[in-house]
Amino acid sequence: MDETQIASLLKSSDIFPLPQSLKLSYGTAGFRGDASLLDSTVYRVGILSSLRSLKLRSQTIGLMITASHNRVSDNGIKVADPSGGMLSQEWEPFADQIANASSPQELVALIKEFIEREEISIGGGEEGEVWLGRDTRPSGESLLRAAEIGVSSVSGCVAVDKGVLTTPQLHWMVRAKNKGLNATEKDYFESLSTSFKCLIDLIPSSGNKISNKLVLDGANGVGGEKMEELLKGYLSNLDVEVRNTGRDGGVLNESVGADFVQKEKVVPLGFGVNDVGVRCASFDGDADRLVYFYVSSNGDKIELLDGDKILSLFALFIKEQLNTLEGKLSRLGVVQTAYANGASTDYLKGLGLDVVFAKTGVKHLHEKAAEFDVGIYFEANGHGTILFSESFVSLLVGKQKGMSEGSDEFNAVSRLVAVSNLINQAVGDAISGLLLVEVILQHMGWSVQKWNELYKDLPSRQVKVEVPDRTLVVTTSEETEALKPLGIQDAINGEIKKYKRGRAFIRPSGTEDVVRVYAEASTQEDADSLGDSVAQLVKSFLGSG
Ligand SMILES: CC(=O)N[C@H]1[C@@H](OP(=O)(O)O)O[C@H](CO)[C@@H](O)[C@@H]1O
């Protein structure tokens, strides 16, 4: 790093001093916090993205400015690697270090040390490129400017502002760009609508016809807006009414959206007694989570179809297509976390599927799903997708070419190819997930109620416990058992034994300063009681916060 580069970094970092007492961690989903405190963080992550692009021989990196389902006054930043997946976990400690550097001099020293270790050369003619996107938060625009300054303060690197996007759109575009494919937002919409129409054309004509009508809760965020754009410009054969678009005075994520609906299990604002029985869906604030629901009986309760139910629907459909192929050509697997409802896991195992568990956080699920030819992953909260290995897609495309049109096998192969184009291969995507759910329901001839009957969720309860130091809880790799504090797992097991179908576990949250308790049992009363007693154990072993 030469003197000019050092001077340029010192100068630009002077514009964005670190607010006092701010302690940041890259966590499960990038840096998040009150938007008014994040200028310096976003600027520094801009620098990191440039370094990442230089390290990876000029491949394009993505930088998304969003705080997802958090409140509108928050914001955040996450990095997409060239594959469109999350930033490699190996770089997270460096992200933490530079985000917390207390002065421009310390920042430059850390960068110097890092680029030497990683053998990144700056200023020798190498070029880097970073694509920036943001959600609809009012703070997004000025944070985006800070990111641009960070990116371009590294010699040879340029920032490209892609405007307001959903998180999965940016990940999709970055992936496409690095694969040498067309990578604009228009290409995204075209790819989704073409594969959707192809799946619709492949629906057997003999089946049960269901209502096309869907009401979407857009969380007053970017997802509703983009869905409307897709419907208007590219897809006319879907009857979707978008509510909570953010245009009618509603506040982002406030009593609306996928996180609210899944955690509170109540009707979001804008929905009520007139919607009883109608198929409804909710996106979260940056449209990477999707849940379905319908308003039941008197308009004040919902029946929730969460990520586990979407996973089950996808698994059933994919399995049906794979079974139609001659010979066993692929390994299908599903990935869940410990938060998956036990009834969903039983159901999936009952289908004869390979069910594996990953740690909480999409980056962990994605990694495991990528080990299969077709790997489906979902968090219970609605974030997930279906990954197809490149070799399996090539095999399918090759097979398709040599087959006669119209046979059952040809149709199954064509459906699988279309699904691999429809469903986002980079990251969970509420828009592409919604299109796939809609087409599968039409294919099966199922109402939302019929889909809900695949299995009945076991009653569950989640509790957050504030403790002085949550890092004292250490779990096994699947997070289902606590190794520390010593003795706590035996005590939890003692509680679990008291309940029919009892299951419970604890883990420190990666996004909040709490220990999370999850409990499940055959009745709601038992799940509540098990949750409460495990929460008491956490307090007695770790003290109250
Ligand atoms: C129980 C739960 O919903 N945990 C969420 C939450 O992580 P925690 O580490 O549990 O705070 O936020 C993550 C990021 O959005 C998401 O991936 C995860 O599923």
Ligand SMILES: [Mg+2]
């Ligand atoms: Mg989100």
